Amino acid sequence: MITRRGFLRFIGGSFLSVASFSAYAVGIEPMLLTHVKRYALTPPHWPAGLKLRVVALADIHACRPWMTPERIASLAEEANALQPDLIVLLGDYIAGIRLLSQRVTPPEWAGALSGLKAPLGVLSILGNHDWWADGFAQRAGVGPTIARKALEKVGIPVLENDVVRLEKDGHGVWIAGLADQLALLRKKKHERPRRLDDLDGTLAKISDAAPVILLAHEPDIFPKVPSRVSLTLAGHTHGGQVRLFGYSPIVPSQFGNRYAYGHVIENDRNLIVSGGLGFSNLPIRFGMRPEILQIDLG
Numbered sequence: 001m002i003t004r005r006g007f008l009r010f011i012g013g014s015f016l017s018v019a020s021f022s023a024y025a026v027g028i029e030p031m032l033l034t035h036v037k038r039y040a041l042t043p044p045h046w047p048a049g050l051k052l053r054v055v056a057l058a059d060i061h062a063c064r065p066w067m068t069p070e071r072i073a074s075l076a077e078e079a080n081a082l083q084p085d086l087i088v089l090l091g092d093y094i095a096g097i098r099l100l101s102q103r104v105t106p107p108e109w110a111g112a113l114s115g116l117k118a119p120l121g122v123l124s125i126l127g128n129h130d131w132w133a134d135g136f137a138q139r140a141g142v143g144p145t146i147a148r149k150a151l152e153k154v155g156i157p158v159l160e161n162d163v164v165r166l167e168k169d170g171h172g173v174w175i176a177g178l179a180d181q182l183a184l185l186r187k188k189k190h191e192r193p194r195r196l197d198d199l200d201g202t203l204a205k206i207s208d209a210a211p212v213i214l215l216a217h218e219p220d221i222f223p224k225v226p227s228r229v230s231l232t233l234a235g236h237t238h239g240g241q242v243r244l245f246g247y248s249p250i251v252p253s254q255f256g257n258r259y260a261y262g263h264v265i266e267n268d269r270n271l272i273v274s275g276g277l278g279f280s281n282l283p284i285r286f287g288m289r290p291e292i293l294q295i296d297l298g
């Protein structure tokens with residue numbers, strides 16, 4: 001027989017467990033447990049003697065109270081402290097959740113990102129939320145989006161189906177950035193968003209044999225990426241935001257868990273998907289701490 005007091009204790013205990021779980025998943029893990037996720041690899045055909053450290057920030061989703069300009073500025077300082085050769089931003093600066101959070105304006109988040117510093121510079125691409133939040137760009141069907149203008153205003157180039165050639169220690173390296181694969185929302189709900197990425201057109205701009213790093217907000221492009229590309233970097237999935245034992249129940253990808261998170265090697269081609277920093281939809285992270293990527297190539 002369960003006594004009245006036992007029952008009340010059970011209810012109280014359950015309430016406390018739910019409350020502490022919520023505090024952890026909504027507050028502690030998303031905001032306090034940011035870490036540096038490190039990878040070191042030598043992709044196939046990578047030139048001997050080229051050592052390159054790339055630091056990547058993905059899915060910032062600026063909003064109050066979770067991703068304030070102050071927090072973004074301190075993430076930028078953490079990124080700089082890793083002494084990268086190059087810093088890349090993988091899209092989704094703008095928040096998806098509107099009901100629970102307050103807006104951080106593009107000049108505010110871009111201003112915080114302007115603190116990023118690296119010898120080879122800072123390069124960026126845009127994500128779906130950067131397009132979806134821009135009513136004018138949605139109606140026009142073309143950019144430049146507000147996010148692009150904000151980044152350019154602080155001196156961060158935005159690659160949308162474009163490439164940049166960098167040089168380190170006498171070696172060239174190409175950074176190619178795709179336009180977003182889910183950029184334009186359709187009027188009818190069941191229709192997939194219209195894509196603006198042009199992989200072939202982007203890679204056609206590469207004019208010598210130096211290695212290529214591809215920046216693509218959504219990892220779903222990966223099956224189409226040729227082996228000419230040494231490494232593809234993506235974000236967007238947030239690792240599912242909830243991830244247990246290497247499995248994410250909800251992943252915004254048509255490939256489910258295949259590209260949900262981490263280092264994926266398929267047919268000698270390399271993909272790294274960042275778990276990102278912020279969140280869209282539900283303000284919860286569990287088993288998927290916010291991360292700054294550090295990738296050592298060579």
Ligand SMILES: [Fe+2]
Nearest residue numbers: 092127128236
């Ligand atoms: Fe995204």
